[in-house]
Amino acid sequence: MRVGVREVEVFEGARPRLEAIAYRLLGSAADxxxxxQDTYLRWQSADRELIETPEAWLTKVLTxxxxxxxxxxxxxxxxxxxxWLPEPVLAGDRMLGPSETAEQRESVSIAMLTLMERLPARERVVYVLREAFGYGHAEIAALLGLTESHCQQLYRRAKQHLIDDRRxxxxxxxxxxxxxxxxxxxALSGRTENLVRMLGDDVISxxxxxxxxxxxxxxxxGVQRVARFLRGLFEPSESKWAMIGGRPxxxxxxxxxxxxxxxxxxxQVVGVVALNxxxxxxxxxxxxxxxxxxxRVRRHWVASEPPLATGW
Structure with a gap:
């Protein structure tokens, strides 16, 4: 079925939200x-006269x-x-989606995306749609073909798996x-104790x-092991620079x-070190x-601030 200008506009209007949902679900901007794009191809071939609510239809297909x-x-x-770590995304990228609430911002952090990898697939979908996009359990149930009570149960399980008392x-x-x-x-001081003072007791690298x-x-x-590792990692080394293509x-x-x-x-961006x-x-x-x-970081990277170090 041919896609008219109106149908393209509907899809493009939904694209940022669809990208943001998919990124939280997959942890990969490329995926x-x-x-x-796969969702758009299905939108192209669908009988759109039978689609009462394009947003719900597109979200269901995407999920x-x-x-x-x-x-x-x-x-x-x-x-x-x-x-394995998620693909990083720079601030201001629409892939990050809504950021009005603390829950929305937390749901896209590297730490949370890494934790969400442990969730069963449906738990992850329910958690993301509910926590980051404010979907009601009835709406999520309709999207996934589940009962509302089952969705509530999946959401509670996901919350329990992801609980973290630290703010x-x-x-x-x-x-x-x-x-x-x-x-x-x-890190550049060469003194482990300087790093220890910045790290939490249960830090992970x-x-x-x-x-x-x-x-x-x-x-x-562990704070001591991570501090020692970081101290060594940031010691100047021609062999380390060679692995990433030169002195950064x-x-x-x-x-x-x-x-x-x-x-x-x-x-060119060759590495991103994110600090939770x-x-x-x-x-x-x-x-x-x-x-x-x-x-994606390479495509969007523009140095808006002066460098912190040029001779490391």
Whole structure:
């Protein structure tokens, strides 16, 4: 069936919301773009005269495609080389979706997207639609073909799996830069105790190189172990620079709502180190250096602040 101008406008009006839902469900901007395109192809071929509410129809199609993707993605990640982290997204990118409430902002943080990987697929869908987009349980039940009580049960289970008593610190560009400056100064000082003062007791460090760039195969936990690892990681080294294509220039940014250190070589982003900051200190250091997961950041990267370091 031919798609008219009106139908294209309807879909394009829904695209940002569809991308934001898919990104939260899949943890990958590239996969989210693919899923939205698949949804558009189905919109093209549908009998649109029978579709009473385009928004609900498009959301249902998208979530069902995502459910299939989540099942296959889980199988792929069993053979993923090293540790898996979500694809980072810079502040201001529409892929992040709504950010009016603390729950919406939290649902797109690297830490939360990583935690959500543990959820069964339907729990994740219910949690995202309810927590980040304000869908009622009756609406979600209709989208997924479930009973309302079942949706409520899935939501409660997801909340229990994701519970965290620590309150994440809200940041803007200025406060994020301050956090990153302090973190970088501590990491470059060569003194473990400087890092220990910034880290939470149960801090975790995870790196994702995708088998392309070297990263440790297992997370590092515990304040002393993480501090020692970070001190060594930030020691100047020609061999480390060679792995990422040269000596990087370091910038501050806000990524997925948290302070982040962005590594840039010859104008191209080669790494993003996101810092999950709570009232108990830095509780997670997520280092993304897999080139395949930095494409969207590369496309959107514009250095709006002067670099933090050029000679590291």
């Amino acid at each position: 989210a773009e693919d899923v939205v 069902n495609i995502c459910l299939n993707r989540l099942t296959s993605a889980r199988a792929r990640r069993e053979t993923y080389v090293g540790q 994440r610190v809200e940041v803007d560009a200025a406060s994020a830069r301050k956090v990153v400056e302090e973190f970088l100064a501590a 995870i790196g994702d190189g995708g088998g392309v760039v070297f990263s440790l195969p297992e997370p590092i936990t 220039v370091l910038f501050s940014a806000v990524v997925n709502g948290v302070p982040a250190l962005v590594l840039v070589v010859d104008g 900051v709570t009232d108990g200190g830095i509780t997670a250091v997520h280092a993304q250096v897999n080139p395949a997961k930095l494409e």
